[in-house]
Amino acid sequence: MQRLEVAFLEKAKELLSSGQVNRVLAYKKGEFCYDVSPAVFYSVEELENAVYNGFCGANLSKYLIQESKKEGKVAVFLKPCDTYSFNQLIKEHRVNRENVYVVGIECQGKFSIEKFYKTGVGFVASVQEDLDSVLVNGETKIDRNAVKLERCLVCKKQHVVYDELLVINEKKDGDLDRFEMVKKLEAMTADERFAFWKEQLSKCIRCNACRNVCPACTCTKCVFDNDDSQISSKANADSFEEKLFHIIRAFHVAGRCTDCGECSRVCPQNIPLHLLNRKYISDINEFYGEFEAGKDIAQKGPLTNYTTGDIEPNDFKGGNK
Amino acid sequence: MQELNKEHKPLIVAFCCNWCSYAGADLAGSSRLSYPANVKIIRVPCSCRVNPTFILKAFQKGADGVILCGCHPGDCHYTSGNYYARRRMTLLFSMLDYLGIERERTRVEWVSAAEGAKFSKVMNEFAKTICELGENKRLEDLRCKD
Ligand code: SF4
Ligand code: SF4
Ligand code: FES
Numbered sequence: 001m002q003r004l005e006v007a008f009l010e011k012a013k014e015l016l017s018s019g020q021v022n023r024v025l026a027y028k029k030g031e032f033c034y035d036v037s038p039a040v041f042y043s044v045e046e047l048e049n050a051v052y053n054g055f056c057g058a059n060l061s062k063y064l065i066q067e068s069k070k071e072g073k074v075a076v077f078l079k080p081c082d083t084y085s086f087n088q089l090i091k092e093h094r095v096n097r098e099n100v101y102v103v104g105i106e107c108q109g110k111f112s113i114e115k116f117y118k119t120g121v122g123f124v125a126s127v128q129e130d131l132d133s134v135l136v137n138g139e140t141k142i143d144r145n146a147v148k149l150e151r152c153l154v155c156k157k158q159h160v161v162y163d164e165l166l167v168i169n170e171k172k173d174g175d176l177d178r179f180e181m182v183k184k185l186e187a188m189t190a191d192e193r194f195a196f197w198k199e200q201l202s203k204c205i206r207c208n209a210c211r212n213v214c215p216a217c218t219c220t221k222c223v224f225d226n227d228d229s230q231i232s233s234k235a236n237a238d239s240f241e242e243k244l245f246h247i248i249r250a251f252h253v254a255g256r257c258t259d260c261g262e263c264s265r266v267c268p269q270n271i272p273l274h275l276l277n278r279k280y281i282s283d284i285n286e287f288y289g290e291f292e293a294g295k296d297i298a299q300k301g302p303l304t305n306y307t308t309g310d311i312e313p314n315d316f317k318g319g320n321k
Numbered sequence: 322m323q324e325l326n327k328e329h330k331p332l333i334v335a336f337c338c339n340w341c342s343y344a345g346a347d348l349a350g351s352s353r354l355s356y357p358a359n360v361k362i363i364r365v366p367c368s369c370r371v372n373p374t375f376i377l378k379a380f381q382k383g384a385d386g387v388i389l390c391g392c393h394p395g396d397c398h399y400t401s402g403n404y405y406a407r408r409r410m411t412l413l414f415s416m417l418d419y420l421g422i423e424r425e426r427t428r429v430e431w432v433s434a435a436e437g438a439k440f441s442k443v444m445n446e447f448a449k450t451i452c453e454l455g456e457n458k459r460l461e462d463l464r465c466k467d
Contacts, residue, residue, distance in 0.1 A: 185419065186419065190418075190421045190422075190423070191421065192421070193419065193420060193421035194420065194421025194422070194459060195421070196421075197420045197421060223374070229374070240380075240381050240460055240461060241381075243377075243420060243460065244374075244377050244378075244381065247373065247377060247413075247416055247417075247420070248373060248374055248377070250416070251373050251412070251413065251416070254412060276416075279415070279416060279419050280412055280416065283411075283412055283415050283416075284412070287408075287411060287412075288408070302408070303405070303408055303409065303412075304405075306401065306404035306405060306407070306408055307404075308394060308395065308404070310404065310407055310408060310411070311411055312407065312411075312429065313407060313410040313411040313414050313427075313428075313429040314428055314429060314430075316411060316414070316415055
């Protein structure tokens with residue numbers, strides 16, 4: 001795995017020093033091994049602080065909305081799931097594709113620091129990565145799947161848009177069914193579902209992190225920032241507002257959400273937001289035919305399209321009663 | 322409390338498109354066909370003007386049932402508005418169901434300007450369903466109830 005990081009640094013240096021691009025969008029070290037953050041590097045010297053490892057979960061696509069509009073070309077390292085988001089942004093004319101040099105980079109699944117703690121390691125000072133295991137603090141070996149983000153267990157695997165690929169090893173695992181939990185919820189009774197969501201959504205502190213991080217949320221003026229909407233940037237006053245915010249947030253990205261998993265990753269309250277997004281995705285698949293946002297940009301989005309024979313809103317069966 | 326609930330008259334909000342369903346409601350009125358007085362009609366330019374927030378807001382402000390009426394598929398004044406509305410409402414209703422909110426509280430019906438009788442029938446039926454379901458508890462804003 002260390003080989004990949006070396007190759008990443010070499011590539012970044014080469015792109016900068018050859019003048020092919022004038023900046024690189026990647027990840028920089030933090031104070032601890034796990035607080036890696038997205039950053040733009042303008043020189044080979046600055047790349048001293050660049051890293052690429054299991055903690056580089058952040059989806060860089062959204063940064064390209066701004067970055068691709070600046071002077072000169074930007075190079076970016078995108079994981080398979082990130083390329084779906086980028087592709088969707090291309091489709092929606094939100095990025096300037098000509099200004100971006102995309103290196104599709106290998107990903108063996110990114111980490112959730114909480115999952116490390118759950119395995120019982122008290123602290124994480126260093127992590128050495130292998131394809132299917134990780135060595136924490138130089139002593140505790142853990143199965144890689146045990147510390148992966150949820151989204152990496154249902155990986156997309158392929159890069160859908162790139163100028164070149166930087167892949168040394170094939171992706172291992174990540175083949176679970178992403179709709180499993182959605183199906184489980186649908187099979188519950190309405191009361192159980194209501195109780196499940198009430199518990200989850202009432203944890204929300206309306207920090208708006210899920211919206212801010214989402215590469216599909218790109219409106220310049222968001223409904224949640226509109227004071228007249230009565231649901232702008234504030235803590236929920238009651239249980240209704242919890243639902244209102246979440247239904248609307250997920251609805252606004254329905255048909256455009258690539259299921260990149262960023263919203264669930266950043267939520268400080270660990271609300272499984274992907275279960276809302278995936279409900280819309282599975283409904284779209286069922287009612288209007290298989291559709292994967294970001295995969296093929298020539299295909300029309302399901303909510304900007306229709307057929308005269310579409311199912312009637314009163315007719316679908318719905319989950320258990 | 323029990324007493325109060327028995328007397329509870331459900332509040333129903335009906336979004337009607339200007340070109341067909343609102344005219345249908347008008348016809349029902351001028352033909353002296355009755356529909357429940359607790360159905361509050363909100364006129365919208367086209368069924369696709371209604372975005373999910375409208376529906377949720379109606380519930381928040383105390384509605385017990387929300388129905389959207391538009392021109393029959395193929396007859397939308399703007400050609401295809403109701404086809405888009407149909408997809409949006411299908412997904413929204415399915416999501417509400419997923420959250421455990423009674424599926425029957427939301428409805429879509431296509432009512433033309435000539436269908437005064439259908440309008441009255443639909444509203445009577447819907448009001449009956451909502452009466453049976455009782456007060457909307459799962460999507461209400463407590464501040465709006467006294
Ligand atoms: S990130 Fe989590 S807590 Fe913050 S607004 Fe979104 S759901 Fe609520
Ligand atoms: S809603 Fe969540 S999973 Fe979907 S695109 Fe936005 S951040 Fe990614
Ligand atoms: S004008 Fe009636 S549905 Fe569009």
